[in-house]
Amino acid sequence: xxxxxxxxxxxxxxxxxxxxxxxxxxxxxxxxxxxxxxxxxxxxxxxxxxxxxxxxxxxxxxxxxxxxxxxxxxxxxxxxxxxxxxxxxxxxxxxxxxxxxxxxxxxxxxxxxxxxxxxxxxxxxxxxxxxxxxxxxxxxxxxxxxxxxxxxxxxxxxxxxxxxxxxxxxxxxxxxxxxxxxxxxxxxxxxxxxxxxxxxxxxxxxxxxxxxxxxxxxxxxxxxxxxxxxxxxxxxxxxxxxxxxxxxxxxxxxxxxxxxxxxxxxxxxxxxxxxxxxxxxxxxxxxxxxxxxxxxxxxxxxxxxxxxxxxxxx
Amino acid sequence: xxxxxxxxxxxxxxxxxxxxxxxxxxxxxxxxxxxxxxxxxxxxxxxxxxxxxxxxxxxxxxxxxxxxxxxxxxxxxxxxxxxxxxxxxxxxxxxxxxxxxxxxxxxxxxxxxxxxxxxxxxxxxxxxxxxxxxxxxxxxxxxxxxxxxxxxxxxxxxxxxxxxxxxxxxxxxxxxxxxxxxxxxxxxxxxxxxxxxxxxxxxxxxxxxxxxxxxxxxxxxxxxxxxxxxxxxxxxxxxxxxxxxxxxxxxx
Numbered sequence: 097x098x099x100x101x102x103x104x105x106x107x108x109x110x111x112x113x114x115x116x117x118x119x120x121x122x123x124x125x126x127x128x129x130x131x132x133x134x135x136x137x138x139x140x141x142x143x144x145x146x147x148x149x150x151x152x153x154x155x156x157x158x159x160x161x162x163x164x165x166x167x168x169x170x171x172x173x174x175x176x177x178x179x180x181x182x183x184x185x186x187x188x189x190x191x192x193x194x195x196x197x198x199x200x201x202x203x204x205x206x207x208x209x210x211x212x213x214x215x216x217x218x219x220x221x222x223x224x225x226x227x228x229x230x231x232x233x234x235x236x237x238x239x240x241x242x243x244x245x246x247x248x249x250x251x252x253x254x255x256x257x258x259x260x261x262x263x264x265x266x267x268x269x270x271x272x273x274x275x276x277x278x279x280x281x282x283x284x285x286x287x288x289x290x291x292x293x294x295x296x297x298x299x300x301x302x303x304x305x306x307x308x309x310x311x312x313x314x315x316x317x318x319x320x321x322x323x324x325x326x327x328x329x330x331x332x333x334x335x336x337x338x339x340x341x342x343x344x345x346x347x348x349x350x351x352x353x354x355x356x357x358x359x360x361x362x363x364x365x366x367x368x369x370x371x372x373x374x375x376x377x378x379x380x381x382x383x384x385x386x387x388x389x390x391x392x393x394x395x396x397x398x399x400x401x402x403x404x405x406x407x408x409x410x
Numbered sequence: 411x412x413x414x415x416x417x418x419x420x421x422x423x424x425x426x427x428x429x430x431x432x433x434x435x436x437x438x439x440x441x442x443x444x445x446x447x448x449x450x451x452x453x454x455x456x457x458x459x460x461x462x463x464x465x466x467x468x469x470x471x472x473x474x475x476x477x478x479x480x481x482x483x484x485x486x487x488x489x490x491x492x493x494x495x496x497x498x499x500x501x502x503x504x505x506x507x508x509x510x511x512x513x514x515x516x517x518x519x520x521x522x523x524x525x526x527x528x529x530x531x532x533x534x535x536x537x538x539x540x541x542x543x544x545x546x547x548x549x550x551x552x553x554x555x556x557x558x559x560x561x562x563x564x565x566x567x568x569x570x571x572x573x574x575x576x577x578x579x580x581x582x583x584x585x586x587x588x589x590x591x592x593x594x595x596x597x598x599x600x601x602x603x604x605x606x607x608x609x610x611x612x613x614x615x616x617x618x619x620x621x622x623x624x625x626x627x628x629x630x631x632x633x634x635x636x637x638x639x640x641x642x643x644x645x646x647x648x649x650x651x652x653x654x655x656x657x658x659x660x661x662x
Contacts, residue, residue: 158504159661174507181510191502192422200421203414207509249505259508 103132104257104288105155105173109164112150112312125150127312128164135286137279139293139303147312148292149187152259155290156182168257180257181208183250187261187292189242193235197226197245200234201252208253220248224274239266247275258282258289264298276301300389329357330364332371333380340374355384411511415519422502423489427527430485434535437478441542444471471543478539479625482559483585485528490567491578493520494657503662514654517568521650525564532556536628551627554634558624558642562616565649572656588618595619617645 112126126147131138133155140148153159154166157174168176191200201217210216221230224244229237237245243266250258263275279289279302293299299306300320308316334341337350344367345354358364371378420427448458459468494503494517506516533553540547548555563581570577591611594600600608612619620638627635 156504156508158507177508177510178512179510182508184504184508186504191505194421194424195418196421200418203418204505204509206414207411207506207511209510250508 103134105131105133105138105166105168105290107131107151107154107161107164107166110151110154110161110166111163112147112154112159113162125312126154126161129309129312129314131307131314131317133288133290133305135288136283136304137289137291137302138305138307139291139299140307140309141293141296141299142309142315143294145311146309148309149261150312151309152261152290152292156184156259177257181253181255183253183255183258183260185246185250185260185263187265189246191234191242191245193233195234196231197221197234197237197248198230200245201248204249205252208255210253213252216252216254217248220251223251223278224248225270240268240271243267244271244274247278251278256287258287258291260289261292262294263291264293264295272298296389297385300385328360328364329355329384331355331380331382331384332368332378334371335377335379338371338374338376340371340376344371353380411515412519415506415511415516416523418502418506419520419523423524426488426491430488430528430531433484434481434531437474437481437535437539438542440474441478441539444474445542475543478536479555479628480559481535482528482532482556483563485531486525486560486562486564487567487578487581487585489524489528490521490564490571491581492571492575493517493524493568493577494572494653494660507662513657517653517657521564521568525560528560528564529553529556532560546631548628548631551624551632551634554639555621555624555628558621558639561646562621562642565646565653566616569649569653569656572653572660584616585618588615591615592618592622596622617642620645 108130109128110126110130111128114125129147129151140151142148150159154161155168155173157168157172157177166173171179198217198221201220202213205213205216205220208216221227224247226241226244226248229241229245234242234245243263247260247263250260250263258279264272267275276298279291282289283302283304291299291303303320306318306320307314308318331353332341332344332355333353334351337352339350341354341356342349342351344356345351347354356367358367368378368381444459447462456468459471463470507513533556536552536556537547540552563585566584567577567581570580574580591600592615595608595612603611620641623635623638624642627633
């Protein structure tokens with residue numbers, strides 16, 4: 097059960113600079129981030145080193161901001177987590193090799209305050225397809241199986257704050273489907289989900305709000321409207337260049353291949369018929385993603401461009 | 411909560427528990443071999459050993475006797491290493507810190523568990539070693555010595571584990587320095603060192619002087635010098651307070 101419908105996690109001008117080590121000078125990881133995350137999925141997108149993991153670590157109180165404020169329900173994140181608990185998937189999940197999914201999930205469910213730890217562990221084992229691996233030591237699990245264990249341990253106890261750092265890493269199709277189902281279920285229940293990812297497609301499918309982070313600062317914030325999620329783009333290839341495809345893609349002249357947008361399957365059928373009527377023969381048709389995903393990929397492209405100055409944020 | 415934390419800790423440290431058990435068995439094998447080689451009689455005299463294997467055997471048995479007195483030190487460092495979790499980013503530390511449980515309670519359970527296991531191993535190995543090789547054991551002084559070593563070096567390793575992954579190596583280095591320093595104090599070779607520096611070293615290094623007094627009681631089957639034990643316990647309490655403060659202050 098979520099505490100209320102307002103933003104649970106809030107960051108105001110949060111900055112984080114890592115202290116200098118023995119062999120390195122201190123480096124900035126966040127340069128003043130302001131965001132609110134309430135019930136639903138807030139995705140944090142960005143290339144490597146954008147500051148996604150640092151932002152998530154601040155939200156759980158693992159790290160403290162160098163300046164600015166990060167709060168969960170108005171409390172210091174560490175204090176809130178100590179009282180309520182949170183589901184957390186680390187960026188690199190490497191449990192001790194002798195941990196076994198079945199017993200570890202039962203113990204973590206007990207620590208998470210689950211009323212029936214055994215049932216909670218069993219439910220997550222089934223949800224993430226770990227039945228056959230429940231008694232296997234972690235050092236025998238593949239990368240994808242470990243990631244499913246990482247998701248299961250975050251899910252036990254049904255916490256109402258989930259903080260997931262690249263949860264899609266290493267998952268196969270079935271694992272990814274389990275992840276999507278789980279997160280959609282939790283979103284409907286009003287859980288606040290903070291999700292860091294490189295994957296524009298995952299963010300596009302799940303997120304209600306998307307924050308594009310680059311070099312420690314927010315580059316763009318997008319609210320996912322249903323229209324954006326439904327509208328899909330396709331790559332259309334013709335046998336020969338034709339003006340009709342150019343007109344569809346909004347480009348002057350004849351084109352042989354173009355990425356075009358449609359508002360749904362009826363629109364797609366109608367436009368393909370129009371191409372055929374104009375004498376163009378379609379030889380290739382491939383989905384390229386939703387309009388939202390296109391926007392995210394463009395934003396990520398900007399985020400990945402080289403930094404203007406000599407020092408990039410980590 | 412206690413049982414869950416303890417089970418997770420035991421599952422995580424299975425390799426180190428096996429290492430401690432293996433070292434303990436090696437000592438007991440050495441004691442049994444010595445007793446067997448000298449005709450099965452307990453408390454073999456130096457002459458017996460010299461006739462049997464010359465200086466090398468005498469030296470080996472003396473060294474083994476000295477080293478087994480450090481078994482609690484070894485067990486404490488081996489089991490307390492990584493107590494506050496070395497692998498912060500990917501390891502279990504963050505998984506546990508995300509639960510609605512006080513981190514201090516988690517680490518306290520782990521410390522008590524590993525301390526109890528180190529003590530149990532020492533309380534089996536030291537008396538068994540003495541019984542095999544001497545035919546008698548040091549009584550309560552043996553247990554007091556084991557407890558004191560575990561308090562001192564377990565506490566030190568726990569504190570170091572909050573701040574560095576090299577906790578075991580640094581604790582072992584400090585143990586060696588403390589042995590050398592207190593050896594120099596006893597032999598008088600440290601007299602040339604300025605008094606202030608000497609006092610600082612005696613305070614900052616692990617309390618090996620008090621541990622030596624406990625060892626003397628253990629070796630001579632004497633009553634436990636409880637004032638020395640109290641000094642070690644005070645040192646361990648200070649380390650525990652510093653460890654708790656470090657856990658609160660340290661980012662993970």
